[in-house]
Amino acid sequence: MKLRKKIVAGNWKMNKSISDGQDLANGIKRELAENCDVDVVLCPPFTLLKSVSDIIDMTQIRLGAQNMHWESDGAYTGEISAGMLRDLFCHYVILGHSERRAMFGETNQVVNRKVKAALARNLTPIVCVGETLEERDSGAYMKIIETQVRESLEGIGDDFEKIILAYEPVWAIGTGRTASPEQAQEVHAGIRAVLTEIAGKDVAEAIRIQYGGSVKPANARELFGQPDIDGGLIGGAALDVRSFVEIVRAAI
Ligand code: 13P
Numbered sequence: 001m002k003l004r005k006k007i008v009a010g011n012w013k014m015n016k017s018i019s020d021g022q023d024l025a026n027g028i029k030r031e032l033a034e035n036c037d038v039d040v041v042l043c044p045p046f047t048l049l050k051s052v053s054d055i056i057d058m059t060q061i062r063l064g065a066q067n068m069h070w071e072s073d074g075a076y077t078g079e080i081s082a083g084m085l086r087d088l089f090c091h092y093v094i095l096g097h098s099e100r101r102a103m104f105g106e107t108n109q110v111v112n113r114k115v116k117a118a119l120a121r122n123l124t125p126i127v128c129v130g131e132t133l134e135e136r137d138s139g140a141y142m143k144i145i146e147t148q149v150r151e152s153l154e155g156i157g158d159d160f161e162k163i164i165l166a167y168e169p170v171w172a173i174g175t176g177r178t179a180s181p182e183q184a185q186e187v188h189a190g191i192r193a194v195l196t197e198i199a200g201k202d203v204a205e206a207i208r209i210q211y212g213g214s215v216k217p218a219n220a221r222e223l224f225g226q227p228d229i230d231g232g233l234i235g236g237a238a239l240d241v242r243s244f245v246e247i248v249r250a251a252i
Contacts, residue, residue, distance in 0.1 A: 004208050006224060006251040007164065007231040009041035009064060009126060010238025011094060011212075012048075021048040025055040027241030035060050038231070038251045041092050041126075042238075046080060049088045057089075064092030064126065067100060070113035072121075082121035093118050094233070096152055097128045098170045108151030115152060119159045126164045126210070126233065127152050129191070133171035142190045149194050160199040165191060165209045166233040172213025174235060181222045181229075184211045188228035217243050220250035 016024060021044050032040060043064035044052050053063050069079035085093060095118065096111035111127065118125040129148040131141035145167070153163065167187050172179050179187075188209050195204035211223050212233030223229055231251055237243040 004206065004230045005037065005039055007039040007041065007208050007210060008248045008251050009043055009092065009094075009210065009231075009233050010244055011066060011097070011233055011235050012042070012044045012238060013066070013099070013235060014045055015239055016044065016048060018048060018051060021045075022051050022055060024239065024241060025052045028244060029056055029059055029061060031241060031245040032061060032248060033059070036248070036252055038248055040248055043092070043094055049085070049090065053089045062091040063089055064094060065090050066094045066097065068093050068095075068114060068118065068123075070110075070117040072117070082117050082123050085123060086121050090123060092124045092126055092164075094126045094128065094166075096148075098130055098168055098173060102170070108148055111152040112154050115156060115163065119156060119162060124162055124164060126166050128166045128168050128212070128233070130168040130170055130173075130213070136169065136171060142187065145187060145191065146194050149191055150198065153198065160195075160203050161206055163207065165195075165207065166212050167191060167209060168212035168233060174214070176214050178214040178216075178219055178223070179211070181226050184223060185226040185228055188226065192228055215247060217246035217250065220247045224251045 040061045041064045042052055043066050065085045068082050069076050072081050072083055095114045100106045115125045129145050131144050135141050135144050169179050192204050208230035210231045210233045211229050215232045215234050216237050
């Protein structure tokens, strides 16, 4: 099995003023000054991309955005393109987060267009999938996640190796109710099996799959210790220097 480098990303969602966001980024930078064997990504809101980009310049910490449009430019009021994110030195972009799917109508087909547009501009997409509580209770959650993976990643061909997946069960997001390590591992292994069917074993073994949903310093180590969990996508706990840094250290 290939050794996959762990990746921990902070999704700040719609939080932090400019000055609070700068404080957070500076604090994280101070704590993670020494190179560690984990990829660390900060995904602030659009308004903070430039400031955070300046703060983490010349460090091992990378910048990510939380969304983008699939077109490169044009009359799309309120939208931002992959090229614009590259302009701000973004390396990553979160796509298809469940909040975007549930509240802003993003379908797998929309996510697929965005994934292709991100890859075309050399942005690494963090593609989110995950079931609702109703879907989990129905027992059919793996089938639903499989469809999300297949449709969101359709037709990306040779670029498969460049993507990152994030499994975020909707019932675990912001609820304090995390998936157990066994529940998460089961789905991660299922996703890797789907990736193996689509892209072959070597590629599937190399793709990193993050877990997201109420990851905290207290549960991070056990989650990240599962064989198919390659790091985390962190919401609430990424808004505080100490808890985010502890979660990063749990991945080392
Ligand atoms: P919480 O860590 O707040 O549950 O959020 C997870 C998430 O949605 C990250 O993208």
